Amino acid sequence: MTIVLDARWINDEMSGIGRSTLGLLTGLAEIGPDQPIIALGGRSDLIDEAVGGLSRAAWLEHVGFPISPTSLRSQWRLPRLLRSLGAALFHSPYVYAPLWRSGGMKIVITVHDLIPERCSGGLAKSRKVQFAPLWRTWCRLQYRRADAIITVSDFSRRELIEYADVAASSITRIHNGVALPPAGDDGRRFRERFGARGVIISYIGRHDPYKNLDALVRAFGRLREMVGGEVTLVIAGRRDPRYPQAESAARELHLNGQVIFTDYLDEATRQSLLRASTVFAFPSRYEGFGLPPLEAMAAGVPVVASNAASLPEVLGDAATLVPPDDTEALARAMATLILDADARRAAIERGRERAARFTWRRCAQEYLALYERVIGV
Known part of the structure; x- marks a missing residue:
């Protein structure tokens, strides 16, 4: 049959x-x-x-x-x-x-x-x-x-x-x-191609409004005040001219040099971005599953995500979950994973264990x- x-x-x-x-x-x-x-x-x-x-x-x-x-x-x-x-x-x-x-x-x-x-x-x-x-x-x-x-x-x-x-x-x-990430570079490929410097916060996915990317950009602006130093936000995924909210927020906050919009990435560059990332952020208001943050966990990147829709079910306590529209909580959660090495190591371990279940x-x-x-x- x-x-x-x-x-x-x-x-x-x-x-x-x-x-x-x-x-x-x-x-x-x-x-x-x-x-x-x-x-x-x-x-x-x-x-x-x-x-x-x-x-x-x-x-x-x-x-x-x-x-x-x-x-x-x-x-x-x-x-x-x-x-x-x-x-x-x-x-x-x-x-x-x-x-x-x-x-x-x-x-x-x-x-x-x-x-x-x-x-x-x-x-x-x-x-x-x-x-x-x-x-x-x-x-x-x-x-x-x-x-x-x-x-x-x-x-x-x-x-x-x-x-x-x-x-x-x-x-x-x-x-x-979720697949275990293949062997590859340490993120250098992505950094060299896009000129990303310092600590990288990454997001991979669509630009639709429910993805809440304007809130991510605003939280990133607040994050830069908290951590100091060089920090870059990378928003990867096919750009959609119908939904310019994130790019508008970056211009409004004068973050154009610190926020990189990459468009769609091939698999090798996508994996290079994850290896270059210190934190993966996923503040979506609605998901049916939430594959990108689980892929980030498998790659050893700590995740901050929203506590909405399917994300608590899929990510469990391996991610730091915050209300999707609380930009201050999102900024604090990302800052903790950047500044606190012990918290970051624990989040990486929990994430890998969680991803291994799927x-x-x-x-x-x-x-x-x-x-x-x-x-x-």
Whole structure:
């Protein structure tokens, strides 16, 4: 019985969905499943690297499908392709499974969060918010037609039950994993490329308003008064002209030389940034999981994050958690980790221990068990 995993999210500038899909394949490669799996679409070179070589992964086949999962054309072409592949189960890592299917094929979808609905006030320029009734209708069709729904946190599971009226019995929570960082430079690559000096506070992620980056910039301004010396804030992630709040705050506080906006980073540069960082800051108001701070913990970087949404569930007491809009508390927490070597060492140790609980192998085992249950193996 062939399982088809939609890998089209594994692309040149991967979001969290793409990173988690690639991580799932990494975990599956560690197990070597008995069931044949097809990775549909996505960059074959990244998939090849994740599984240790497609030619050696007898359980996995990569089939190209260069059509965006969000397009209407995909809804037309995908069902016929799945039928030709003999798919017993199709897993969409987001809410873009085909609405039409044949031959008793089962559908599994992963719901990461309800951001377009729950954070709509700050996302007025998002198409999902601009066409909110259509988006809600689409999502509810996906929820109803799925044979199983996976959420990446208990928080997202509760959100689905409360705000989308999804039956609790149809939802399974499977936490994401996190990979141990590969060997690499000590951060010099990043420093030389971007001219970052002194102590580095880093953030990696989107620029959407719910990420609360303007509060991070304001807290950084206060932090500089607390610690003295040379301190740099690095905000990494694709810049979005729709949401200039963080850059506006940096200009307002005359921090242009101390705040670096990098745009999207390739994996090697991303890892170099983490190695260069003294503190990783993640003051988001809403997350379905929160992969970047967990990746920072795995890399040995102490984390300060908000106490909102899924972050307490995922990060536990390994991070310093503060209210998302308390810039003074955020600044003090970052200052403590910079100035107090003992506190920093303890935070690094707790973070590594916490990250070690979230493996892609464990994640893949839980996915395989769910696939088998849905198919009826």
